[in-house]
Every structure is written in C-alpha cells, then in structure tokens.
Amino acid sequence: MSSWSLLHAAAGYVYDAASGALSLAPRVNADDFRAFFVSAQGWGSLRMKREGEQCVAEVALAWGILGVRQITLAASDPARAAKSVSVEGGSAVDVAQGSDEIIIAFETGRQLTAGDMLRLRYRA
Numbered sequence: 001m002s003s004w005s006l007l008h009a010a011a012g013y014v015y016d017a018a019s020g021a022l023s024l025a026p027r028v029n030a031d032d033f034r035a036f037f038v039s040a041q042g043w044g045s046l047r048m049k050r051e052g053e054q055c056v057a058e059v060a061l062a063w064g065i066l067g068v069r070q071i072t073l074a075a076s077d078p079a080r081a082a083k084s085v086s087v088e089g090g091s092a093v094d095v096a097q098g099s100d101e102i103i104i105a106f107e108t109g110r111q112l113t114a115g116d117m118l119r120l121r122y123r124a
Contacts, residue, residue: 011035011046012074020069020109024048024057025101030074042066042114048073050124055081057120061112068118069109075102076124084123 007013011033012025017040024046026033031050037043042064048057057073059066075081078097085095085104092107104120112118 007035011037013037013046015039017041017067020067021072022059022068022070023072023101025072025074039064039066042112053124055122055124057122058117059112060117061114063114065114066112067109068106068112070103070105071118071120072098072101072103073120073122074100075122076100078102081122081124084121086121088119088121 010026010028012023012027013035014023015037026048030048033048035046037046042061044059044061044063046059048055078099078101081102082095082097085093085102087093091110094105094107096103102122110118
C-alpha cells in the first residue's frame with residue numbers, strides 16, 4: 001500500500017471522484033513527467049511536458065470512465081499560465097490562479113471514457 005503513496009506523491013496526483021477534481025504537480029522529472037493512475041472507475045496515464053515556453057498536460061484514459069470538472073496544474077508563473085490555457089476539443093473553461101498553480105474548471109464537466117485523452121496547453 002505504501003508504494004501507491006509514493007507514486008501519488010511523486011506525481012502530485014490527487015483525484016476526488018465526488019467533486020471531479022484532479023490535481024497534477026510532478027515532484028520528479030517535472031519537465032517531462034509520465035506516470036499511470038488508478039481511480040475507482042478507471043485507469044490510464046498522466047503526462048506533463050515542457051516544450052520551450054509551453055507546457056502540455058495530458059490525461060489519457062485506457063479503461064473505464066473518469067469524470068473531470070476541475071484540473072489543478074503546477075505552474076511556475078501562474079499569472080502568465082492562466083492567461084494562455086487552451087483545451088483541445090474546445091471545452092469552455094474558467095481559469096483561476098493560485099500561488100504556484102492554475103485551476104481550470106470545465107463549465108459543463110468532462111466525462112472521459114476508454115481511449116479518450118484530455119490535453120491542455122499553457123505557457124510555462
């Protein structure tokens with residue numbers, strides 16, 4: 001059981017199914033981070049990659065379902081990042097900033113099913 005805690009800690013991964021809130025703040029290899037995740041109703045992979053001044057965050061669901069209403073991502077310059085968020089697929093979002101993170105709230109929520117990928121881009 002404790003090995004799962006290490007994986008979640010390294011990924012900065014937290015998922016609350018009741019609220020649909022997912023957080024990702026990698027503590028290791030933050031410029032090109034990949035890990036798998038498991039939730040109560042599905043599993044898949046997480047990725048955060050810095051490409052120059054751009055960051056890309058991806059949630060890919062391999063099996064099951066995953067409801068997402070909000071994603072919190074680590075950001076070294078939250079004010080700049082919050083102004084530049086784009087979501088592939090054109091979902092309407094509200095963006096807020098914290099001290100070292102951006103909080104992206106989907107106006108209608110997203111329901112991922114097996115094979116779906118949620119990709120977000122923002123300035124680092």
